[in-house]
Amino acid sequence: MRRLLGFLLAAFAGLAQAASLTVATGHGATTLTTQQLLGRPDARRIEVPGDVSYHRAMRYTAVPLKALLTGVAPDAHLQFTALDGFSAEIPATLVLNGHGAEAWLAVEDAAWPSLGDGKLSAGPFYLVWLHPEAGKVGPEQWPYQVASIRVLADPAARFPLMRPAPGLASDSPVMRGFAVFQRNCITCHTLNGQGDAKLGPDLNLPHSPTEYLRDGMLRVLVRNPQDLRHWPQAKMPAFNAQVLSDHDLDDLEAYLRHMATRKAK
Incomplete structure:
Protein backbone atom coordinates (compact mmCIF):
# COMPACT_ATOMS: atom_id res chain seq x y z
CA MET A 1 0.00 0.00 0.00
CA ALA A 153 -11.74 42.36 -28.12
CA ASP A 154 -14.14 43.11 -25.28
CA PRO A 155 -17.39 41.10 -25.15
CA ALA A 156 -19.53 43.95 -26.51
CA ALA A 157 -17.42 43.92 -29.69
CA ARG A 158 -17.13 40.12 -29.96
CA PHE A 159 -20.77 39.35 -29.27
CA PRO A 160 -23.04 41.94 -30.93
CA LEU A 161 -26.21 39.98 -30.10
CA MET A 162 -25.58 40.69 -26.41
CA ARG A 163 -25.67 44.44 -26.94
CA PRO A 164 -28.72 46.46 -25.91
CA ALA A 165 -30.57 48.54 -28.48
CA PRO A 166 -28.50 51.43 -29.88
CA GLY A 167 -29.12 54.94 -28.63
CA LEU A 168 -29.47 54.17 -24.92
CA ALA A 169 -27.65 56.52 -22.57
CA SER A 170 -24.46 55.03 -21.15
CA ASP A 171 -25.71 55.62 -17.59
CA SER A 172 -29.15 54.09 -18.18
CA PRO A 173 -30.15 51.08 -16.04
CA VAL A 174 -30.00 48.79 -19.08
CA MET A 175 -26.46 49.81 -20.04
CA ARG A 176 -25.31 49.62 -16.41
CA GLY A 177 -26.89 46.16 -16.26
CA PHE A 178 -25.01 45.14 -19.39
CA ALA A 179 -21.79 46.06 -17.59
CA VAL A 180 -22.87 43.95 -14.58
CA PHE A 181 -23.62 41.05 -16.93
CA GLN A 182 -20.17 41.27 -18.55
CA ARG A 183 -18.44 41.42 -15.19
CA ASN A 184 -20.29 38.63 -13.42
CA CYS A 185 -22.51 36.51 -15.69
CA ILE A 186 -20.60 36.06 -18.93
CA THR A 187 -18.09 33.86 -17.12
CA CYS A 188 -20.60 31.00 -17.11
CA HIS A 189 -23.52 32.00 -19.35
CA THR A 190 -24.18 32.79 -22.99
CA LEU A 191 -26.86 35.21 -24.14
CA ASN A 192 -28.67 35.02 -27.47
CA GLY A 193 -26.43 32.07 -28.24
CA GLN A 194 -23.25 34.15 -28.04
CA GLY A 195 -20.37 33.84 -25.59
CA ASP A 196 -17.44 31.57 -24.85
CA ALA A 197 -18.56 30.09 -21.51
CA LYS A 198 -19.87 26.55 -21.41
CA LEU A 199 -21.02 26.09 -17.80
CA GLY A 200 -24.46 27.65 -17.45
CA PRO A 201 -27.58 27.95 -19.61
CA ASP A 202 -28.25 30.75 -22.06
CA LEU A 203 -29.94 33.69 -20.32
CA ASN A 204 -32.22 34.69 -23.20
CA LEU A 205 -32.88 31.62 -25.34
CA PRO A 206 -35.39 30.17 -25.35
CA HIS A 207 -36.50 32.34 -22.42
CA SER A 208 -35.02 35.01 -20.19
CA PRO A 209 -35.29 34.27 -16.45
CA THR A 210 -37.32 37.49 -16.23
CA GLU A 211 -40.01 35.75 -18.30
CA TYR A 212 -40.53 32.77 -16.01
CA LEU A 213 -39.52 33.99 -12.54
CA ARG A 214 -42.06 36.05 -10.63
CA ASP A 215 -41.08 39.44 -9.23
CA GLY A 216 -38.33 39.21 -6.63
CA MET A 217 -37.24 35.66 -7.48
CA LEU A 218 -34.33 36.67 -9.70
CA ARG A 219 -32.84 38.35 -6.64
CA VAL A 220 -33.34 35.13 -4.66
CA LEU A 221 -31.62 33.13 -7.41
CA VAL A 222 -28.59 35.42 -7.54
CA ARG A 223 -28.23 35.87 -3.79
CA ASN A 224 -28.28 32.10 -3.17
CA PRO A 225 -29.28 29.70 -5.97
CA GLN A 226 -29.97 26.92 -3.46
CA ASP A 227 -32.79 29.02 -1.98
CA LEU A 228 -34.61 28.78 -5.29
CA ARG A 229 -33.73 25.25 -6.41
CA HIS A 230 -31.93 22.83 -4.12
CA TRP A 231 -29.49 20.96 -6.32
CA PRO A 232 -26.39 19.39 -4.74
CA GLN A 233 -24.50 19.39 -8.07
CA ALA A 234 -25.21 23.06 -8.79
CA LYS A 235 -22.15 25.15 -9.63
CA MET A 236 -23.57 28.67 -9.50
CA PRO A 237 -22.14 30.54 -6.49
CA ALA A 238 -24.05 32.90 -4.24
CA PHE A 239 -23.48 36.61 -4.87
CA ASN A 240 -23.73 38.60 -1.67
CA ALA A 241 -24.23 42.36 -1.42
CA GLN A 242 -20.47 42.96 -1.22
CA VAL A 243 -20.07 41.43 -4.69
CA LEU A 244 -23.33 42.61 -6.24
CA SER A 245 -25.22 45.46 -4.62
CA ASP A 246 -29.00 45.67 -4.73
CA HIS A 247 -28.54 48.52 -7.20
CA ASP A 248 -26.42 46.23 -9.42
CA LEU A 249 -29.13 43.57 -9.28
CA ASP A 250 -31.81 46.09 -10.27
CA ASP A 251 -29.67 47.11 -13.26
CA LEU A 252 -29.01 43.47 -14.23
CA GLU A 253 -32.73 42.75 -14.17
CA ALA A 254 -33.36 45.83 -16.34
CA TYR A 255 -30.83 44.53 -18.87
CA LEU A 256 -32.31 41.01 -18.94
CA ARG A 257 -35.85 42.35 -19.33
CA HIS A 258 -34.66 44.57 -22.17
CA MET A 259 -32.87 41.69 -23.92
CA ALA A 260 -36.00 39.53 -23.66
CA THR A 261 -37.40 41.87 -26.33
CA ARG A 262 -34.27 41.39 -28.49
CA LYS A 263 -34.08 37.63 -28.92
CA ALA A 264 -31.82 36.32 -31.64
CA LYS A 265 -33.66 34.67 -34.51
Whole structure:
Protein backbone atom coordinates (compact mmCIF):
# COMPACT_ATOMS: atom_id res chain seq x y z
CA MET A 1 0.00 0.00 0.00
CA ARG A 2 2.81 2.42 0.89
CA ARG A 3 4.56 1.65 -2.40
CA LEU A 4 1.30 2.22 -4.34
CA LEU A 5 0.69 5.52 -2.55
CA GLY A 6 4.20 6.65 -3.36
CA PHE A 7 3.69 5.75 -7.01
CA LEU A 8 0.42 7.70 -7.17
CA LEU A 9 1.96 10.78 -5.56
CA ALA A 10 4.88 10.65 -7.95
CA ALA A 11 2.52 10.31 -10.88
CA PHE A 12 0.48 13.28 -9.66
CA ALA A 13 3.60 15.39 -9.29
CA GLY A 14 4.64 14.40 -12.78
CA LEU A 15 1.28 15.52 -14.18
CA ALA A 16 1.57 18.85 -12.36
CA GLN A 17 5.03 19.42 -13.81
CA ALA A 18 3.73 18.56 -17.29
CA ALA A 19 0.93 21.15 -17.18
CA SER A 20 1.14 23.99 -19.67
CA LEU A 21 -0.45 27.40 -20.08
CA THR A 22 -1.11 29.17 -23.40
CA VAL A 23 -0.54 32.93 -23.38
CA ALA A 24 -1.61 34.76 -26.56
CA THR A 25 -0.99 38.51 -26.38
CA GLY A 26 -1.72 39.34 -30.00
CA HIS A 27 1.89 38.80 -31.06
CA GLY A 28 1.70 35.04 -31.34
CA ALA A 29 0.95 32.40 -28.74
CA THR A 30 3.46 31.15 -26.16
CA THR A 31 3.23 27.91 -24.23
CA LEU A 32 4.62 28.03 -20.69
CA THR A 33 5.09 24.90 -18.62
CA THR A 34 4.85 24.58 -14.87
CA GLN A 35 8.60 24.04 -14.68
CA GLN A 36 9.34 27.15 -16.75
CA LEU A 37 7.12 29.35 -14.60
CA LEU A 38 8.50 28.02 -11.32
CA GLY A 39 12.02 28.63 -12.62
CA ARG A 40 11.46 32.31 -13.39
CA PRO A 41 13.54 34.75 -11.31
CA ASP A 42 10.41 36.74 -10.40
CA ALA A 43 8.59 33.69 -8.96
CA ARG A 44 8.18 33.95 -5.21
CA ARG A 45 6.08 32.73 -2.29
CA ILE A 46 3.07 34.90 -1.51
CA GLU A 47 0.36 34.68 1.12
CA VAL A 48 -3.22 35.35 0.09
CA PRO A 49 -5.18 36.19 3.27
CA GLY A 50 -8.74 35.74 1.99
CA ASP A 51 -8.54 33.27 -0.87
CA VAL A 52 -11.87 33.39 -2.75
CA SER A 53 -11.83 29.72 -3.79
CA TYR A 54 -10.48 28.12 -0.61
CA HIS A 55 -12.14 30.57 1.80
CA ARG A 56 -9.06 30.82 3.99
CA ALA A 57 -5.48 32.05 3.92
CA MET A 58 -3.32 30.27 1.37
CA ARG A 59 0.35 30.33 0.39
CA TYR A 60 1.44 29.91 -3.23
CA THR A 61 4.48 30.08 -5.44
CA ALA A 62 3.40 32.71 -7.95
CA VAL A 63 4.57 34.94 -10.78
CA PRO A 64 3.40 38.56 -11.19
CA LEU A 65 0.88 38.29 -14.01
CA LYS A 66 1.81 41.55 -15.68
CA ALA A 67 5.31 40.16 -16.25
CA LEU A 68 3.73 37.65 -18.65
CA LEU A 69 1.86 40.37 -20.57
CA THR A 70 4.75 42.29 -22.13
CA GLY A 71 3.50 44.52 -24.93
CA VAL A 72 -0.16 44.35 -23.89
CA ALA A 73 -1.84 47.77 -23.95
CA PRO A 74 -3.74 48.95 -20.85
CA ASP A 75 -6.94 49.30 -22.89
CA ALA A 76 -6.76 45.69 -24.07
CA HIS A 77 -9.06 42.95 -22.84
CA LEU A 78 -8.02 39.61 -21.35
CA GLN A 79 -9.88 36.33 -21.43
CA PHE A 80 -8.96 33.56 -18.99
CA THR A 81 -10.32 30.17 -20.05
CA ALA A 82 -10.41 27.33 -17.53
CA LEU A 83 -10.24 23.60 -18.13
CA ASP A 84 -13.95 23.22 -17.29
CA GLY A 85 -15.15 25.91 -19.72
CA PHE A 86 -15.32 28.81 -17.25
CA SER A 87 -14.33 32.00 -19.06
CA ALA A 88 -13.36 35.12 -17.10
CA GLU A 89 -13.27 38.48 -18.87
CA ILE A 90 -10.89 40.98 -17.23
CA PRO A 91 -9.77 44.41 -18.50
CA ALA A 92 -6.00 44.47 -18.94
CA THR A 93 -5.80 47.75 -17.03
CA LEU A 94 -6.90 45.93 -13.86
CA VAL A 95 -3.82 43.70 -14.13
CA LEU A 96 -1.39 46.33 -15.37
CA ASN A 97 -2.55 49.10 -13.02
CA GLY A 98 -4.92 47.80 -10.38
CA HIS A 99 -4.56 50.92 -8.20
CA GLY A 100 -3.00 48.77 -5.49
CA ALA A 101 -4.56 45.41 -6.42
CA GLU A 102 -1.86 42.95 -7.54
CA ALA A 103 -2.56 40.07 -9.92
CA TRP A 104 -0.44 36.93 -9.45
CA LEU A 105 -0.46 33.67 -11.36
CA ALA A 106 -0.16 30.93 -8.75
CA VAL A 107 1.56 27.80 -10.06
CA GLU A 108 0.82 24.44 -8.50
CA ASP A 109 4.22 23.20 -7.37
CA ALA A 110 2.77 20.49 -5.09
CA ALA A 111 -0.62 18.96 -4.39
CA TRP A 112 -2.88 21.87 -3.46
CA PRO A 113 -5.97 21.05 -1.38
CA SER A 114 -9.15 19.91 -3.09
CA LEU A 115 -11.81 22.56 -3.69
CA GLY A 116 -14.39 20.26 -2.10
CA ASP A 117 -15.74 16.75 -2.01
CA GLY A 118 -15.00 15.03 -5.29
CA LYS A 119 -13.35 18.14 -6.75
CA LEU A 120 -9.81 18.77 -7.96
CA SER A 121 -7.55 21.57 -6.75
CA ALA A 122 -7.44 25.11 -8.16
CA GLY A 123 -4.31 24.21 -10.13
CA PRO A 124 -2.35 23.89 -12.22
CA PHE A 125 -2.65 27.68 -12.69
CA TYR A 126 -4.78 30.05 -10.63
CA LEU A 127 -5.18 33.84 -10.83
CA VAL A 128 -5.02 35.21 -7.29
CA TRP A 129 -4.98 38.78 -6.01
CA LEU A 130 -3.26 40.70 -3.27
CA HIS A 131 -5.23 43.72 -2.00
CA PRO A 132 -8.18 42.97 -4.34
CA GLU A 133 -10.36 45.55 -2.59
CA ALA A 134 -8.12 48.33 -3.97
CA GLY A 135 -9.15 47.44 -7.52
CA LYS A 136 -12.71 46.30 -6.69
CA VAL A 137 -11.83 42.80 -7.88
CA GLY A 138 -14.83 40.47 -7.74
CA PRO A 139 -14.91 36.69 -7.09
CA GLU A 140 -15.48 35.98 -10.80
CA GLN A 141 -12.09 37.55 -11.47
CA TRP A 142 -10.24 34.76 -9.61
CA PRO A 143 -10.31 32.05 -12.34
CA TYR A 144 -8.71 28.75 -11.37
CA GLN A 145 -7.61 25.71 -13.41
CA VAL A 146 -6.61 28.25 -16.06
CA ALA A 147 -5.65 26.75 -19.42
CA SER A 148 -5.15 29.91 -21.51
CA ILE A 149 -4.86 33.68 -21.31
CA ARG A 150 -5.70 35.58 -24.49
CA VAL A 151 -5.91 39.20 -25.58
CA LEU A 152 -9.26 39.63 -27.33
CA ALA A 153 -11.74 42.36 -28.12
CA ASP A 154 -14.14 43.11 -25.28
CA PRO A 155 -17.39 41.10 -25.15
CA ALA A 156 -19.53 43.95 -26.51
CA ALA A 157 -17.42 43.92 -29.69
CA ARG A 158 -17.13 40.12 -29.96
CA PHE A 159 -20.77 39.35 -29.27
CA PRO A 160 -23.04 41.94 -30.93
CA LEU A 161 -26.21 39.98 -30.10
CA MET A 162 -25.58 40.69 -26.41
CA ARG A 163 -25.67 44.44 -26.94
CA PRO A 164 -28.72 46.46 -25.91
CA ALA A 165 -30.57 48.54 -28.48
CA PRO A 166 -28.50 51.43 -29.88
CA GLY A 167 -29.12 54.94 -28.63
CA LEU A 168 -29.47 54.17 -24.92
CA ALA A 169 -27.65 56.52 -22.57
CA SER A 170 -24.46 55.03 -21.15
CA ASP A 171 -25.71 55.62 -17.59
CA SER A 172 -29.15 54.09 -18.18
CA PRO A 173 -30.15 51.08 -16.04
CA VAL A 174 -30.00 48.79 -19.08
CA MET A 175 -26.46 49.81 -20.04
CA ARG A 176 -25.31 49.62 -16.41
CA GLY A 177 -26.89 46.16 -16.26
CA PHE A 178 -25.01 45.14 -19.39
CA ALA A 179 -21.79 46.06 -17.59
CA VAL A 180 -22.87 43.95 -14.58
CA PHE A 181 -23.62 41.05 -16.93
CA GLN A 182 -20.17 41.27 -18.55
CA ARG A 183 -18.44 41.42 -15.19
CA ASN A 184 -20.29 38.63 -13.42
CA CYS A 185 -22.51 36.51 -15.69
CA ILE A 186 -20.60 36.06 -18.93
CA THR A 187 -18.09 33.86 -17.12
CA CYS A 188 -20.60 31.00 -17.11
CA HIS A 189 -23.52 32.00 -19.35
CA THR A 190 -24.18 32.79 -22.99
CA LEU A 191 -26.86 35.21 -24.14
CA ASN A 192 -28.67 35.02 -27.47
CA GLY A 193 -26.43 32.07 -28.24
CA GLN A 194 -23.25 34.15 -28.04
CA GLY A 195 -20.37 33.84 -25.59
CA ASP A 196 -17.44 31.57 -24.85
CA ALA A 197 -18.56 30.09 -21.51
CA LYS A 198 -19.87 26.55 -21.41
CA LEU A 199 -21.02 26.09 -17.80
CA GLY A 200 -24.46 27.65 -17.45
CA PRO A 201 -27.58 27.95 -19.61
CA ASP A 202 -28.25 30.75 -22.06
CA LEU A 203 -29.94 33.69 -20.32
CA ASN A 204 -32.22 34.69 -23.20
CA LEU A 205 -32.88 31.62 -25.34
CA PRO A 206 -35.39 30.17 -25.35
CA HIS A 207 -36.50 32.34 -22.42
CA SER A 208 -35.02 35.01 -20.19
CA PRO A 209 -35.29 34.27 -16.45
CA THR A 210 -37.32 37.49 -16.23
CA GLU A 211 -40.01 35.75 -18.30
CA TYR A 212 -40.53 32.77 -16.01
CA LEU A 213 -39.52 33.99 -12.54
CA ARG A 214 -42.06 36.05 -10.63
CA ASP A 215 -41.08 39.44 -9.23
CA GLY A 216 -38.33 39.21 -6.63
CA MET A 217 -37.24 35.66 -7.48
CA LEU A 218 -34.33 36.67 -9.70
CA ARG A 219 -32.84 38.35 -6.64
CA VAL A 220 -33.34 35.13 -4.66
CA LEU A 221 -31.62 33.13 -7.41
CA VAL A 222 -28.59 35.42 -7.54
CA ARG A 223 -28.23 35.87 -3.79
CA ASN A 224 -28.28 32.10 -3.17
CA PRO A 225 -29.28 29.70 -5.97
CA GLN A 226 -29.97 26.92 -3.46
CA ASP A 227 -32.79 29.02 -1.98
CA LEU A 228 -34.61 28.78 -5.29
CA ARG A 229 -33.73 25.25 -6.41
CA HIS A 230 -31.93 22.83 -4.12
CA TRP A 231 -29.49 20.96 -6.32
CA PRO A 232 -26.39 19.39 -4.74
CA GLN A 233 -24.50 19.39 -8.07
CA ALA A 234 -25.21 23.06 -8.79
CA LYS A 235 -22.15 25.15 -9.63
CA MET A 236 -23.57 28.67 -9.50
CA PRO A 237 -22.14 30.54 -6.49
CA ALA A 238 -24.05 32.90 -4.24
CA PHE A 239 -23.48 36.61 -4.87
CA ASN A 240 -23.73 38.60 -1.67
CA ALA A 241 -24.23 42.36 -1.42
CA GLN A 242 -20.47 42.96 -1.22
CA VAL A 243 -20.07 41.43 -4.69
CA LEU A 244 -23.33 42.61 -6.24
CA SER A 245 -25.22 45.46 -4.62
CA ASP A 246 -29.00 45.67 -4.73
CA HIS A 247 -28.54 48.52 -7.20
CA ASP A 248 -26.42 46.23 -9.42
CA LEU A 249 -29.13 43.57 -9.28
CA ASP A 250 -31.81 46.09 -10.27
CA ASP A 251 -29.67 47.11 -13.26
CA LEU A 252 -29.01 43.47 -14.23
CA GLU A 253 -32.73 42.75 -14.17
CA ALA A 254 -33.36 45.83 -16.34
CA TYR A 255 -30.83 44.53 -18.87
CA LEU A 256 -32.31 41.01 -18.94
CA ARG A 257 -35.85 42.35 -19.33
CA HIS A 258 -34.66 44.57 -22.17
CA MET A 259 -32.87 41.69 -23.92
CA ALA A 260 -36.00 39.53 -23.66
CA THR A 261 -37.40 41.87 -26.33
CA ARG A 262 -34.27 41.39 -28.49
CA LYS A 263 -34.08 37.63 -28.92
CA ALA A 264 -31.82 36.32 -31.64
CA LYS A 265 -33.66 34.67 -34.51
